[in-house]
Amino acid sequence: MFAYVIRRLVYGAVTLLALSMVVFWLLQKTGASPLDRLKLNPRIQPDYLASLTERYGLDKSGPEQYWIWLKRFVTPREASIGGLPSILAISAGVAYSVLASRFIKSRQFAVRIAKIGAGVLIWGFVLFTVWNRMNIVLDWGDSFRGDGPVFEDITLAAGASFRLGMTALFLAVMIGIPLGIYQATKQYSFFDQLGTTFSFVAFSTPIFIIGVFLQLGLGLYLERWTGVKLFYVAGMTSSSYESFTTLQRAGDILQHLALPAISIAAISLAGYSRFQRASMLEVLHSDYLRTAKAKGLPRRRVILKHALRNAMIPIVTLISLDIASIIGGAIITESIFGWPGVGRLYIDAINAVDYPAIMAVVMAIGAGIVVMNIVADILYGVLDPRVRYE
Amino acid sequence: MTEPLLSVKDLRTYFSTEEGIVRAVDGISFDLMPGERLGVVGESGSGKSVTAMSIMRLVEPPAGEIVTGTVTYHGRNLLAITEDEMRAVRGGQIAMIFQDPMTSLNPVYTVGDQLIETIMLHQDVNKRDARNVAAQALSDVQIPNAADRLDDYPHQFSGGMRQRVMIAMGLSCNPEVLIADEPTTALDVTTQAQIMDLMLRLAADRGTAVILITHDLGVVAGFCDNVQVMYAGGIVERGSNDDIFYRPQHPYTWGLLGSMTRLDEEQQVRLHSIRGAPPSVIDLPDGCRFRPRCDFATDRCAQELPLLRKIEGRGEVACHHAEELDLEITRAVGAAG
Numbered sequence: 217m218f219a220y221v222i223r224r225l226v227y228g229a230v231t232l233l234a235l236s237m238v239v240f241w242l243l244q245k246t247g248a249s250p251l252d253r254l255k256l257n258p259r260i261q262p263d264y265l266a267s268l269t270e271r272y273g274l275d276k277s278g279p280e281q282y283w284i285w286l287k288r289f290v291t292p293r294e295a296s297i298g299g300l301p302s303i304l305a306i307s308a309g310v311a312y313s314v315l316a317s318r319f320i321k322s323r324q325f326a327v328r329i330a331k332i333g334a335g336v337l338i339w340g341f342v343l344f345t346v347w348n349r350m351n352i353v354l355d356w357g358d359s360f361r362g363d364g365p366v367f368e369d370i371t372l373a374a375g376a377s378f379r380l381g382m383t384a385l386f387l388a389v390m391i392g393i394p395l396g397i398y399q400a401t402k403q404y405s406f407f408d409q410l411g412t413t414f415s416f417v418a419f420s421t422p423i424f425i426i427g428v429f430l431q432l433g434l435g436l437y438l439e440r441w442t443g444v445k446l447f448y449v450a451g452m453t454s455s456s457y458e459s460f461t462t463l464q465r466a467g468d469i470l471q472h473l474a475l476p477a478i479s480i481a482a483i484s485l486a487g488y489s490r491f492q493r494a495s496m497l498e499v500l501h502s503d504y505l506r507t508a509k510a511k512g513l514p515r516r517r518v519i520l521k522h523a524l525r526n527a528m529i530p531i532v533t534l535i536s537l538d539i540a541s542i543i544g545g546a547i548i549t550e551s552i553f554g555w556p557g558v559g560r561l562y563i564d565a566i567n568a569v570d571y572p573a574i575m576a577v578v579m580a581i582g583a584g585i586v587v588m589n590i591v592a593d594i595l596y597g598v599l600d601p602r603v604r605y606e
Numbered sequence: 607m608t609e610p611l612l613s614v615k616d617l618r619t620y621f622s623t624e625e626g627i628v629r630a631v632d633g634i635s636f637d638l639m640p641g642e643r644l645g646v647v648g649e650s651g652s653g654k655s656v657t658a659m660s661i662m663r664l665v666e667p668p669a670g671e672i673v674t675g676t677v678t679y680h681g682r683n684l685l686a687i688t689e690d691e692m693r694a695v696r697g698g699q700i701a702m703i704f705q706d707p708m709t710s711l712n713p714v715y716t717v718g719d720q721l722i723e724t725i726m727l728h729q730d731v732n733k734r735d736a737r738n739v740a741a742q743a744l745s746d747v748q749i750p751n752a753a754d755r756l757d758d759y760p761h762q763f764s765g766g767m768r769q770r771v772m773i774a775m776g777l778s779c780n781p782e783v784l785i786a787d788e789p790t791t792a793l794d795v796t797t798q799a800q801i802m803d804l805m806l807r808l809a810a811d812r813g814t815a816v817i818l819i820t821h822d823l824g825v826v827a828g829f830c831d832n833v834q835v836m837y838a839g840g841i842v843e844r845g846s847n848d849d850i851f852y853r854p855q856h857p858y859t860w861g862l863l864g865s866m867t868r869l870d871e872e873q874q875v876r877l878h879s880i881r882g883a884p885p886s887v888i889d890l891p892d893g894c895r896f897r898p899r900c901d902f903a904t905d906r907c908a909q910e911l912p913l914l915r916k917i918e919g920r921g922e923v924a925c926h927h928a929e930e931l932d933l934e935i936t937r938a939v940g941a942a943g
């Protein structure tokens with residue numbers, strides 16, 4: 217499995233490289249320049265434009281510009297992994313993984329668990345050692361709009377998108393999956409029909425309608441009628457956030473988070489419940505479930521043990537890929553709710569033809585997809601013993 | 607005379623589908639004696655599996671429903687007891703083996719897990735003892751390195767080996783009745799005989815009665831004491847192995863025997879076969895269900911549903927003309943198989 221992960225990471229890096237070339241080339245082909253807007257301003261001096269042209273490297277050929285970008289992108293501003301202890305720890309981890317996967321072949325359950333357990337312990341120790349000593353600051357080039365490296369912008373934006381996206385995903389998964397399971401076990405009952413109706417309505421309503429309705433209903437009118445401000449309709453925190461106590465901060469975060477998270481969750485919950493229902497139904501009609509019933513197992517055990525794990529296999533992949541898409545932010549929702557996430561950063565970067573920022577967003581999304589695909593495949597193997605990493 | 611172990615009376619199981627009511631099992635009655643090997647044969651769609659599923663009470667509502675009937679087992683009607691009581695019977699006293707071993711085991715749990723689960727459900731043993739019982743069960747079905755193989759997943763076994771696992775699972779709790787629904791249909795011919803042999807030998811050792819469902823008369827000829835022939839949800843003929851194979855009385859049974867091929871014959875001639883296709887059990891004809899395909903049908907057959915009746919010196923048959931017909935068996939199909 218170790219070799220498998222390494223190989224997948226190498227493929228992933230190659231994919232990202234190819235992605236960066238294609239996107240960079242496409243950007244060049246649009247013919248838009250980051251200076252277009254400045255050029256329209258009559259008060260800006262030509263020699264200032266010339267200095268910017270040189271600073272951004274816009275006078276160079278496309279491939280040259282790409283090369284300059286790539287060098288900045290892959291070179292961290294600061295990098296040290298923490299000297300000998302870190303190197304030793306990493307070597308130990310690699311050595312264990314290589315030896316274990318080469319020499320411990322037994323499929324006995326106890327042996328497998330011991331092997332994986334030892335691996336987790338050793339790699340945990342490695343991470344702990346390295347994490348405390350290393351110092352890596354990425355750079356990813358300077359933004360054309362501001363002054364700092366775009367890596368800082370994207371970290372902030374990704375943090376915001378993550379907070380929103382993970383909350384929404386959590387809600388969707390925690391509600392959608394049990395809902396789908398329940399619907400499948402009570403197929404065609406009143407509750408099942410109700411769930412189906414809800415799903416189709418939620419799924420076919422555009423998010424900007426759900427978002428605006430929530431803003432009006434729970435944000436505006438609720439306050440007007442009750443006099444209590446429960447939910448905020450824009451932003452991530454209040455302006456006086458810094459002066460709050462920890463408890464107030466938590467409350468403030470939730471009040472801002474609720475509406476955008478519910479908007480996204482409503483739609484993706486609908487999707488999850490449908491998907492889970494379908495996958496559960498398929499399993500419920502399978503031969504091995506008939507066997508489980510014929511053995512005399514109670515219905516609960518049949519469903520919770522024999523059906524659920526099989527029905528979850530495709531869902532885990534879906535969740536993993538959903539997490540990958542969270543990194544790209546939710547463009548529409550972030551715009552409606554003034555959420556400073558990656559989606560908004562992306563729009564701003566494109567409007568300003570800010571090459572490093574655009575590339576940063578693209579690469580972050582790409583890296584997220586690559587990593588989560590690997591995670592999905594590993595989880596797949598954990599849930600489904602038929603999958604082998606060879 | 608000994609009491610029957612399992613007694614099915616006037617069982618009717620219907621399914622409501624978009625095309626109409628499917629009368630999959632329509633009024634069948636039979637007894638199973640302790641230790642008996644009862645073969646149930648019939649074309650596909652004749653209601654063999656639904657019969658088995660009805661006895662196990664595994665017919666899925668709301669589409670499927672056991673409309674009437676009783677299944678008496680140790681003085682209790684299995685169709686009337688509570689679900690909890692029924693669960694103790696299922697797998698513990700009446701076990702079932704299914705047709706397709708490739709899909710009948712849960713792919714994400716080890717074979718041992720699935721065996722141990724069954725054993726712990728029906729026997730008062732702890733996990734360690736259950737594991738030993740499971741290992742013994744696997745070695746009884748002649749799986750090499752049984753104890754080690756408990757930790758393997760179903761996909762690590764071949765089709766034949768998986769069916770052995772299913773047999774081990776079925777017999778692990780020493781049931782009184784084993785229902786095997788086409789247990790070898792999905793396997794290749796050489797494996798078929800081995801598996802069948804093994805299953806019936808193990809059942810005989812334990813005194814387990816077997817209901818062997820199959821569409822293959824050859825299998826029945828080799829392994830069963832008694833045979834009942836099903837057609838369109840009903841039983842058309844029943845008798846000892848010899849009755850059915852040497853003295854068939856129903857034109858349908860006769861047709862089935864005629865379409866059997868024997869490898870040891872020089873010329874593979876088909877002396878007679880059954881014309882037409884099996885009827886849809888949605889629109890059954892009035893009278894005898896076999897009438898549209900029968901060469902001997904008369905007006906009476908169109909009006910009156912023949913009931914199963916005993917013929918002197920022979921088995922039971924549901925045909926108005928059993929006495930008149932002389933269904934000569936031109937080829938010897940021996941009970942020796």
Ligand SMILES: Nc1ncnc2c1ncn2[C@@H]1O[C@H](COP(=O)(O)OP(=O)(O)O)[C@@H](O)[C@H]1O
Pocket residue numbers: 621622623628629630648649650651652653654655656657669670887
């Ligand atoms: N779940 C079901 N829903 C509707 N019809 C069914 C169902 N199960 C079985 N049937 C119908 O019942 C009839 C008998 O089926 P079955 O007992 O499986 O036949 P076989 O003798 O081949 O085992 C067939 O016509 C089949 O289509």
Ligand SMILES: [Mg+2]
Pocket residue numbers: 654655656787788
């Ligand atoms: Mg069948």
